[in-house]
Amino acid sequence: MTLRIGIAGITGRMGQLLSEEAAASGALVAGGIGRSGDAEALFAASDVVIDFTNALTAERHAELAARSGKPLVLGSSGLSAAQEAAVAEAARTVPVVYAANFAPGVTLLFALAERMAAALPPEQYDAEIVEMHHRQKVDAPSGTAIALGRAVARGRGQTLEEVGMESGRNGHTAPRGTGPIGFAALRGGQVVGEHTLLFAAGSEHIALTHRSFDRRVYATGAVRAAHWAVGQPPALYDMKHVLGMG
Structure with missing residues (x-):
């Protein structure tokens, strides 16, 4: 049928x-x-x-x-x-x-993010998420970026609400806190969707990126x-x- x-x-x-x-x-x-x-x-x-x-x-x-x-x-x-x-x-x-x-690739990105977050302690590795979309998109951060943040928080045994979000940094801000996940949203042109998760430590950076072209x-x-x-x-x-x- x-x-x-x-x-x-x-x-x-x-x-x-x-x-x-x-x-x-x-x-x-x-x-x-x-x-x-x-x-x-x-x-x-x-x-x-x-x-x-x-x-x-x-x-x-x-x-x-x-x-x-x-x-x-x-x-x-x-x-x-x-x-x-x-x-x-x-x-x-x-x-x-x-x-x-x-997108199947994003689903795999979530799984990798959770596993990496479990292995990289927040005291040493800051998690930052950067996303970019077309200029017509009205919500920020994107739903995918928030889901990526939730995956990181799960990997660290918490919820995103417990971990906390840092976004909209502007002007003279306090030093970055330990633990919260940073979010940055970019808008312009007709970008379908780009998401990067960065784990940043004093001695190394590890980045995962997914780009949608269609x-x-x-x-x-x-x-x-x-x-x-x-x-x-x-x-x-x-x-x-x-x-x-x-």
Whole structure:
């Protein structure tokens, strides 16, 4: 039976790529909505919905996924704690794949970051994350940068909230603290996405960098996640589960 994929955000740049990749995967695009549209009808017509809209609609779409019993693949960034809690609540009823970044390489970057953070003590190695995106991006740091910070904190046996974030350094600042993770966000041109994690010690620096050159890599990953999600038990998943790393 042909998988029916619904696309929330179909009128945007990612929406077109998602439509193309869904068709290339052998699935049927059951429909789509843009900034407006009948989201309830979209879930009813689909076997799984991919949502690349924005944080403001994430909670509503999560609730519709749970109500309709349809899996959700969520790629919106900049969600608040309350919005993430709503997504987690929906995942008690249906499978939800929620990822800050659907590129397979970024998923591997998160895994490497966690392992390296576990091996490099914060008293000796400061962790700094630098990201750059196109000039239209409105949230900073990016969702991927924050997820990278969470991976570093996990490797050090803490949460990002416990470790702390340092960002927006400007003017005469105090010396860098020991332990917090530094973030710097750059915006300009049409950069698809670049993320660098730097571990800096007195005697060495180690850097991990991922660069996306085409947004299609996110669409390909999201469609892969949509195929994978159908038939999974209710839970909150991310791309490491889709790639068999969970």
